[in-house]
Amino acid sequence: MNDLPLIECIANVSEGRNSQVIATIVQAIESVPGVAVLHQTSDHDHHRSVITFVGRGPAVAEAAFRLVAEAARLIDLDQHYGAHPRVGACDVLPFVPLGSATLAECVALAEQVGARIGAELGLPVYLYEAAARRPERRNLADVRRGGYEALKASIHTSERKPDFGPSVVGKAGAVIVGARQPLIAYNVFLTTNDVKIAQAIAKAVRASSGGLAGVKALGLLVDGRAQVSMNLVDHQRTPLHRVMELIRRECQRYGVAVLKSELIGLIPQQALYDAAAWYLQLDDFGPERVLEQRLMQYVNVLE
C-alpha cells in the first residue's frame, strides 16, 4: 500500500462554532490508520470548518466516509445559519491528487465514497468538478445554488436528482463529493464594513462575471468587515499576486484598501515562491535557489 501515491481530502463541514463537534469529527478521521490530519480551520461567521487530511487512496476513502457519518449524526442544518452557502452537514468533500497521483484516481475515489454515503448513510450525494456526471454539475456554486433550504423544496425535480442516495433531504442535507486539482482558498478583508463593496469587487475579479480565469469569489461580511472570499482553482495560470493586485486596484476605485488577507487550509509552496519572486522581480528564480530545497536533494551525499 506504501507504493500508492498520496491523496488529499479537504472536508468542508457546516460547524464552525462548537469545538466539541469539530473535535469529534477530526477524531473520526484520525481513527483510520495511515491518515494524517494536516490542518483544520474554523470560522465563526462562516459557521464552517475546513479539515485537510492525507493518506493513500483506500485509507482516505475510509476516513472520508467516517467523517461524513459523524457530521451527519452531529449537525442539524435546520439550526445552522452562517455567512457561507452550504447544502449539507458535510457540505463539500473533494479528493485532490498529490505527487504522482492522478485526477482519474481521485474521480474513482469520489465515486466509491459517494456510492457508499448514499447506500449506507442514506444521504443524497452530488458528484462535482472532475467527478461530475452531468456538465451542469461541474461547478460547485451551481450544485449548491439556493443551499439546503432550496434543495429541500426541489430535490424531487429531475434536475436535482442525486447521483447516489435517495431524493430525500433530512437534517444532514446532502453531500457534494468530487475530484479536483489543488486550489487556494484565499480571503481578503477590506477597510470597510460595506459588504456591497466586497460584492462589487468579487464580481470584478471572478471568472464567471468577466474577471480572472480560475477565480471564484463572493463578497461577504465577516468579523464586521467586508471580505472578498475566493477560491483560486489554477494558481499556476492565475497566480495569487495577480488576483491581489487586481483587488487592490478595485479597492482604490471604491476609496477603500486591503486590511489583511488569510488562507483557509493549506497552500502549495510554489504559490508562495511565485508571489515572492513576482513582487521582488526575481526574473530567474526557481526552487533550486532555496537552501532547504537543495539540502533535501543532497541528503544521501551528506549522511
Added chain:
Amino acid sequence: MNDLPLIECIANVSEGRNSQVIATIVQAIESVPGVAVLHQTSDHDHHRSVITFVGRGPAVAEAAFRLVAEAARLIDLDQHYGAHPRVGACDVLPFVPLGSATLAECVALAEQVGARIGAELGLPVYLYEAAARRPERRNLADVRRGGYEALKASIHTSERKPDFGPSVVGKAGAVIVGARQPLIAYNVFLTTNDVKIAQAIAKAVRASSGGLAGVKALGLLVDGRAQVSMNLVDHQRTPLHRVMELIRRECQRYGVAVLKSELIGLIPQQALYDAAAWYLQLDDFGPERVLEQRLMQYVNVLE
C-alpha cells in the same frame, strides 16, 4: 561523524569568465567525501564566482582548503579586472552554521582552515566577522579596502599584518576567512545605465551611510545596467521586502525604476515566505500553512 551538524561554506572566487578554471575548483571541493556543492554562480562583469557547499565540519574544512589551493594555483590577480572589489584568488571564505550548528563552531573552523592556508600555502590570511581577532577586521569591506593592489603596497604595515601566513602578497593575493550567520546576496538592476544613480541608491539603503540596519550595498555597472549590489546580513530583522520597497522609492526620486532583481547563491526559505506574506498581507501566515511542510511532518504516519 553523522551526528555533527551541517556547516555551509560560501567561497567567493575571483574568476567569473573561464569555465574550465571554475570547474576545476568545483572538482577540488567535490573530491572530499561527504561534501555537496549546492549551488554555483558566475558573473562575467563582476569576474567572480560564488560556490556554495555543505558538509560536516571536518569535511567542509578539507574541501575549503583544497579549493583555496586550486584557486591560488590557477588565478593570477595581476591579470584580473572585474567590477567587484577583491583581494585574493579565493577572496572570501565564510563558514555559516546550519540547523543546530553554532557560530562558535564556525569560528573554530575558520581559525583552523586559516592557519592551514597560511602555513601550507604561504598565503596571507585575514579573519573577519565573527572570527575577527581585531575589531577593525569585523567588517569585510574594511578588510578588503583598496583591494589586491592596495594590499601589495601596505601589507608590511602593522595595520595590515595578516592573522596567519606571511606578510607577502603573491599573484594569488590574500584570503579573507571568517564565520557569520547566513546572508542574502541580492542585486537590483535599474532601468538606467547611469551608475551614479545606483551609487546614490546604494548609499541611501546601506546601514553604514544612514540606511537600513544589516544592509551592505554598492552601486555598480553590470551588463550595461546600473545595479545596486547588496548583502542582507540579518534578513529576519531587515527583510527583503523592506529593502526592495525602499529602493523602489529611491528610484522614483531619480526618475528610474527597478528592471529586475537577482539572487547570488542560495536564499533561506523563510525569507521567501516572509516576502510573500508581506506583499499578500497574510497576517497570520506561518510555515505550518504550507502543504509540503505539513507533509514532511507526518511522513512517519503516512509511510
